[in-house]
Amino acid sequence: AQSVSQHNHHVILSEAASLELGCNYSYGGTVNLFWYVQYPGQHLQLLLKYFSGDPLVKGIKGFEAEFIKSKFSFNLRKPSVQWSDTAEYFCAVTHGTALIFGKGTTLSVSS
Amino acid sequence: SAVISQKPSRDICQRGTSLTIQCQVDSQVTMMFWYRQQPGQSLTLIATANQGSEATYESGFVIDKFPISRPNLTFSTLTVSNLSPEDSSIYLCSALDSEAFFGQGTRLTVV
Numbered sequence: 001a002q003s004v005s006q007h008n009h010h011v012i013l014s015e016a017a018s019l020e021l022g023c024n025y026s027y028g029g030t031v032n033l034f035w036y037v038q039y040p041g042q043h044l045q046l047l048l049k050y051f052s053g054d055p056l057v058k059g060i061k062g063f064e065a066e067f068i069k070s071k072f073s074f075n076l077r078k079p080s081v082q083w084s085d086t087a088e089y090f091c092a093v094t095h096g097t098a099l100i101f102g103k104g105t106t107l108s109v110s111s
Numbered sequence: 112s113a114v115i116s117q118k119p120s121r122d123i124c125q126r127g128t129s130l131t132i133q134c135q136v137d138s139q140v141t142m143m144f145w146y147r148q149q150p151g152q153s154l155t156l157i158a159t160a161n162q163g164s165e166a167t168y169e170s171g172f173v174i175d176k177f178p179i180s181r182p183n184l185t186f187s188t189l190t191v192s193n194l195s196p197e198d199s200s201i202y203l204c205s206a207l208d209s210e211a212f213f214g215q216g217t218r219l220t221v222v
Contacts, residue, residue, distance in 0.1 A: 101146075103152060
């Protein structure tokens with residue numbers, strides 16, 4: 001069965017620091033990959049997605065992610081975080097037409 | 112992009128009772144899903160809500176406990192039956208359009 005691992009449970013950064021959140025999935029076939037963000041009190045929003053093509057995908061708010069097939073990874077990055085990036089981040093992979101989510105990473109950014 | 116309205120946003124229920132959660136999408140969507148997010152954990156897929164037929168449940172979830180209806184392409188309900196404190200969680204509706212969209216969730220507390 002497909003599974004998703006997010007290695008960082010809670011990340012604390014200062015503003016302007018760089019961010020990288022790890023995500024690994026288990027299934028070796030063709031997958032679609034996603035990063036979602038959930039700001040406090042709000043619903044899940046799509047940050048970016050990878051279906052095919054260029055393995056470096058750019059999303060909203062300056063986020064990007066790199067798909068490395070050989071490592072079954074889809075890490076999320078941002079060169080310089082802002083206080084407003086404080087949120088919970090979820091990596092997800094397709095499971096049929098639904099999504100399987102990682103446990104999430106809480107990002108806290110201090111100003 | 113689809114907009115999902117989910118209600119109630121929160122409820123406190125007595126054990127042994129049931130809660131029905133409604134999910135309304137502002138456009139017709141092919142696929143709708145229900146997820147559970149237990150405290151401190153990730154989103155877990157409960158079932159795929161199929162229009163005009165019985166829902167497809169994931170391992171560990173059964174129809175008697177989580178009956179689901181989907182009378183048309185824009186609406187679905189999830190009932191959590193015979194509530195126990197272990198059912199305290201956030202329940203999320205999701206719809207698949209060009210991407211997966213999520214409602215704001217229903218925070219259920221069972222006392």
